[in-house]
Amino acid sequence: MVDEDKVIERKILLKRAFQKPQLFEIGRNLAIPYFELFENPWVIDEDQAAYEIASIIGDSQLKEIFETHKPKSWVVFRGEHYTFEDGLLSLKGSWNTLRSSLQELRKRHGDKVDKILKVILETSGGCNPLEIAEKLKGQVDPAPLLADMERMKLIVPFYEGDGYKEWTVLEEVSPLLRLELGLAKPEKAAKPSEVTKVVGEEEVDYVAMERQEIERMDNELNTYLTELLKKRLNATIKFGKKFSISVLADYLIKLFGPVLYFDSLLSITQQYGLADVEIIHEKGGTGMRTG
Structure with missing residues (x-):
């Protein structure tokens, strides 16, 4: 009999420890039908993907996954059945x-x-x-x-x-x-809806899936900005006043060294240059935009 509590805990652990492309690769390696529906790993639903994997593996396979695929080393997980800390998975709970x-x-x-x-x-x-x-x-x-x-x-x-x-x-x-x-128990995490579509019988609407992913990311950004405005506005303004291209360059040099840092610096500045935002100076707006 499947222990649903352990499945849900494995799902949370997998989702936290691995990025979408890794979940995609793991699912493909396990020949799980859900992952055959997609060609692009970034459009999979993380909850569904992690649940699909968690529901068919046991502890030995879970340990093998963590040994074969590199999890996020900074992640912490302290569950009833599993513990992940300092980059190490334990099959003993916390x-x-x-x-x-x-x-x-x-x-x-x-x-x-x-x-x-x-x-x-x-x-x-x-x-x-x-x-x-x-x-x-x-x-x-x-x-x-x-x-x-x-x-x-x-x-x-x-x-x-x-x-x-x-x-x-x-x-x-x-x-x-x-x-x-003595508080009320939280509602159990909902089991992801089952995928009933069979590969080959119906064409996957990648445009609709991409739109859903964009909406999810927009909601995530809006939630983050709401929290920032509510709790960290002054600290963010203070950081912005001190921040400059030289600060960014110094930071990247510390991360990648004096040679490789420039690729990252160029990439970041190009992305900012593509953003359609107003250009301002100390006396106000200029009437020009970056995008």
Whole structure:
């Protein structure tokens, strides 16, 4: 009998650890019919793709996939059945360790821990100390506890930069913390709709699929910009005032060296040059556009 909880956890892990082209290659190697519907790996649905793979493999195949295909080394996953950290996959879950960490923090800080975690769990996206303090109406100063919670791996950074930081709870850790805090269980992740189209019987509408992908990316960008305007506008403006082509060049030189950096610099500046935006200077608009 298939353990659906493990399948869903494998799906989340695969989606987080691998990019679309890698999922595409893995699916093709496993001869999964879904992947035969596409020629372009970038148009596959990540949720569907990861689920298709997760639903037919076991632990040994999962381990083989992580050994054969290079996952994102910076990714962290702390599930009930699997752990991925520091670039290494373990078939042992993290929940027992996290449960012990929560108990230890409760002994040290009392119910403040539960109050802070509840706020983070009920907040979509990241949460900063000021937001937490505001929602708790000044009952708790969260700043000293957040570092402890991160060190004990109950929360992870959501955004960090220029003295500003937000935290969140990993998707696979959320059910455990909700259970421990007596909160309502989150709705189970919906199983991706099954693909009924058979290759060769009907032509795939790549234009429609590309349009859907563009809409998804637009929504993702709009969500990011909304969060930025709400929480990081001043920091972003400050960064923009300091940023210049020389700063970008110095950054790329550190990454790629004094010879190879120029290819990346040229590519980035060309992309900015193609954007249809107004050209301005310190006294205002010029009436010209870049695009």
